[in-house]
Amino acid sequence: MTKADIIVRIYEKVGFSKKEATDVVEATFEIIKNCLEHGEKVKISGFGNFVVNSKRPRRGRNPQTGDEIIIVGRKVLTFKPSHILKKNLNSVSPST
Amino acid sequence: MTKRDLIDEVNKRFPHLSRRDAEVIVNSIFDSMVSAMEQGERIEIRGFGSFVVKHRRAREGRNPKSGAMVSVSAKRVPFFKVGKELRLRVDGKGVGDKETG
Numbered sequence: 001m002t003k004a005d006i007i008v009r010i011y012e013k014v015g016f017s018k019k020e021a022t023d024v025v026e027a028t029f030e031i032i033k034n035c036l037e038h039g040e041k042v043k044i045s046g047f048g049n050f051v052v053n054s055k056r057p058r059r060g061r062n063p064q065t066g067d068e069i070i071i072v073g074r075k076v077l078t079f080k081p082s083h084i085l086k087k088n089l090n091s092v093s094p095s096t
Numbered sequence: 097m098t099k100r101d102l103i104d105e106v107n108k109r110f111p112h113l114s115r116r117d118a119e120v121i122v123n124s125i126f127d128s129m130v131s132a133m134e135q136g137e138r139i140e141i142r143g144f145g146s147f148v149v150k151h152r153r154a155r156e157g158r159n160p161k162s163g164a165m166v167s168v169s170a171k172r173v174p175f176f177k178v179g180k181e182l183r184l185r186v187d188g189k190g191v192g193d194k195e196t197g
Contacts, residue, residue: 001132001139009128010121024110024121029144031105035097037185042097047126048174052186077186079145079176088134089149089172 003029036077048081099126133174143181150175 003025011021032042032050042050057073097105099122107118129147132139139147154170184190 001129001137003141005132006125006128010124013124014117014120024106024113025125027109028102028106028122028125029141031102031109032097033144033182033185036182039186040097042102044099044102044126047099047130048176075187077145077178077182079174079178081174081176085130085133085174086171088130089174 046082046084048079048085051078051080053078143179145179145182146177148175
């Protein structure tokens with residue numbers, strides 16, 4: 001599934017033009033990205049949380065040469081799936 | 097930001113939509129992603145990231161507290177990999193300067 005498939009769903013469901021559905025879907029993802037860019041977390045109930053975590057700098061090694069290098073501190077995005085999503089993924093195929 | 101805030105923001109950017117429309121749209125986006133994952137389908141949103149469903153085999157685990165053996169059944173877990181544009185933006189590397197990281 002790509003963004004195009006999501007857009008099709010939207011315009012079938014809401015009765016928009018394809019152009020309008022595209023704009024709204026693009027805007028929705030852009031709003032989420034903007035928020036995360038500012039370090040704010042995004043919580044979508046029934047789906048999951050997108051959280052920005054800060055990584056401290058640490059010493060590492062180049063696995064190829066064995067040289068010691070400093071890995072700089074950085075911010076990374078993690079996704080924590082909602083328990084509802086996890087449950088939904090496992091209700092389709094029966095568990096033993 | 098919660099889903100409600102997201103709906104409000106979409107509503108603000110598209111003033112000709114009703115709040116109800118904005119709600120239906122945002123919900124449909126996530127609902128369609130959930131159903132794709134339920135089908136085991138991979139989702140790829142350019143500039144955002146991709147979602148895949150990984151399979152975990154059944155295994156014998158232990159209750160960490162009591163040490164008792166428990167059988168953990170096979171399950172499917174969602175997994176998100178952040179896309180390049182968003183990865184850089186989150187790290188403060190901006191939108192424009194590509195190919196630096």
